Amino acid sequence: xxxxxxxxxxxxxxxxxxxxxxxxxxxxxxxxxxxxxxxxxxxxxxxxxxxxxxxxxxxxxxxxxxxxxxxxxxxxxxxxxxxxxxxxxxxxxxxxxxxxxxxxxxxxxxxxxxxxxxxxxxxxxxxxxxxxxxxxxxxxxxxxxxxxxxxxxxxxxxxxxxxxxxxxxxxxxxxxxxxxxxxxxxxxxxxxxxxxxxxxxxxxxxxxxxxxxxxxxxxxxxxxxxxxxxxxxxxxxxxxxxxxxxxxxxxxxxxxxxxxxxxxxxxxxxxxxxxxxxxxxxxxxxxxxxxxxxxxxxxxxxxxxxxxxxxxxxxxxxxxxxxxxxxxxxxxxxxxxxxxxxxxxxxxx
Numbered sequence: 579x580x581x582x583x584x585x586x587x588x589x590x591x592x593x594x595x596x597x598x599x600x601x602x603x604x605x606x607x608x609x610x611x612x613x614x615x616x617x618x619x620x621x622x623x624x625x626x627x628x629x630x631x632x633x634x635x636x637x638x639x640x641x642x643x644x645x646x647x648x649x650x651x652x653x654x655x656x657x658x659x660x661x662x663x664x665x666x667x668x669x670x671x672x673x674x675x676x677x678x679x680x681x682x683x684x685x686x687x688x689x690x691x692x693x694x695x696x697x698x699x700x701x702x703x704x705x706x707x708x709x710x711x712x713x714x715x716x717x718x719x720x721x722x723x724x725x726x727x728x729x730x731x732x733x734x735x736x737x738x739x740x741x742x743x744x745x746x747x748x749x750x751x752x753x754x755x756x757x758x759x760x761x762x763x764x765x766x767x768x769x770x771x772x773x774x775x776x777x778x779x780x781x782x783x784x785x786x787x788x789x790x791x792x793x794x795x796x797x798x799x800x801x802x803x804x805x806x807x808x809x810x811x812x813x814x815x816x817x818x819x820x821x822x823x824x825x826x827x828x829x830x831x832x833x834x835x836x837x838x839x840x841x842x843x844x845x846x847x848x849x850x851x852x853x854x855x856x857x858x859x860x861x862x863x864x865x866x867x868x869x870x871x872x873x874x875x876x877x878x879x880x881x882x883x884x885x886x887x888x889x890x891x892x893x894x895x896x897x898x899x900x901x902x903x904x905x906x907x908x909x910x911x912x913x914x915x916x917x918x919x920x921x922x923x924x925x926x927x
Contacts, residue, residue, distance in 0.1 A: 595658050598651055612659075615666055627793040628785050630659050631726065634800050638732075660801035664886075667798065671885040678881040682870045685877050686862065692884060693821050698892030703899045704829035713837045715902055717777045722898060724774050724781065725788040726796030728803075729767055730819070731756040736803040737812045742872070745813075748864035752820075752857055769846040773834075776843045791897045795890035802883055810869075810876045814883025817866060820858040822888065827851040 599605040611629070614622025637652045644652075674697075679685050693699060707719065731753060738749040758764025774780065785793060802808040802815055828851040834844035841848065869876055 595654075598654075612662055615662060623794070624790040626659070626663070627790040627797055628788075630656065630663075630797045631785055631793040633659070634797060638800070657805070660797065660805075663794070663797065664801060667886055667889065668882070671882070671889050674885050675878070675882060678878060680874075680877055682867075682874065682877070685870065685881070686866060689817070689866065689881070689884060690821065690862075692818060692888060693825075696818070696822065697885065697888035698895050699822060699825075699888075701892065701895040701899075702904075703895045703902075704826050706899070706902065706904060707833040708829040708836070709833070711833050711837075711902070713777075716833065716837060717779070718901065719898060720774055720777055721779055721787065722789060722792050722894070724770065724779065725785060726792055728796040728799040730816075731767065733799055733803045733812070733816060737809065737816065740806070741809075742868070744868050745865050748860050751860060755853060755857070766846060766849070769849070773839075773843055773846050776839060789894075789897050789901075791890075791894045795887075795894055798886055798890050802886075808879075808883075810879035811883030811886065813865060813869065813876075814880035814885075815887035816883075817858070817861050817880070818884040818887045820854050820861050823854045824851050827854070 596605055596608065599608070608629075611622050611625045615626060633652060633656050637649070637656055677688070679688050707716070711719070734749050734753045734756065738746050738753075741749065754760075756766045758766065758768070762768060771781070799812075799815060802812040827847045831844050831847035831851055834847065835841075866880065869880070
């Protein structure tokens with residue numbers, strides 16, 4: 579019976595995945611939003627990601643009053659919406675996927691090269707934050723960056739379920755660092771809370787003032803971390819963060835110091851500008867290399883996860899730059915040192 583049931587589940591399809599939505603008007607609105615994704619309607623992007631971010635907040639929250647039926651429907655709906663978006667994003671990164679080598683050593687070299695030539699690397703936004711951004715502009719930046727549900731600690735915890743011991747050990751090491759090595763004051767989310775409170779911000783309970791782009795990034799990370807079928811994509815996405823975060827964090831730290839924050843207030847960025855360097859080495863040696871040796875077919879999904887994460891990040895940097903009102907000629911630059919001085923533009927230009 580068990581094998582027959584599993585076979586049935588693997589081959590089953592739903593004629594109407596939204597059949598459980600009884601409100602016809604609501605169902606029609608959702609269908610139109612999904613149609614708008616495929617037509618690249620900006621308003622549909624915003625509606626979709628604000629909706630999915632709110633649903634993710636609900637399904638990841640502890641709620642004693644939620645019924646098992648509601649939870650099952652919520653998880654199904656989120657999964658259905660996530661797959662729509664992932665298919666949309668795959669088309670965007672398809673040209674880069676063609677460049678992925680299929681031999682293990684060459685793939686590791688390719689992955690590490692993303693630090694220099696991946697989507698969004700060396701983006702002039704971070705030079706601007708380092709050298710020119712005002713306190714008001716940092717308030718805007720931090721509000722966008724901290725408005726989502728995808729905390730790195732939770733993403734690690736979700737991803738590590740049922741992983742091989744060599745992977746679990748490295749992820750546990752990362753998680754322990756995120757938890758401040760057992761000291762509450764050292765917990766990374768606690769340090770980030772201290773920073774945003776210095777800007778009179780708090781963790782968001784709504785998303786009205788948040789661009790859809792950072793919500794899309796968060797929604798993507800949750801989509802791959804919560805699905806076992808997307809385990810390798812989550813490994814790739816988390817690995818891309820470990821690889822590329824130090825340079826960005828260094829620039830943000832420099833800017834926060836420049837505008838007068840104390841080292842205690844910006845310690846979160848100081849820590850990640852250094853710690854993630856060693857995290858990447860551990861990730862490469864203890865996660866990527868053994869996973870590829872165990873399952874060579876994991877190369878492409880790991881690459882896909884990394885590219886999805888970097889592409890989503892670059893899209894955020896672009897919209898932040900537009901909001902802050904400066905121009906730049908390129909969206910992908912090899913390193914910060916090659917960025918030319920930024921030319922300010924009027925807010926309405």
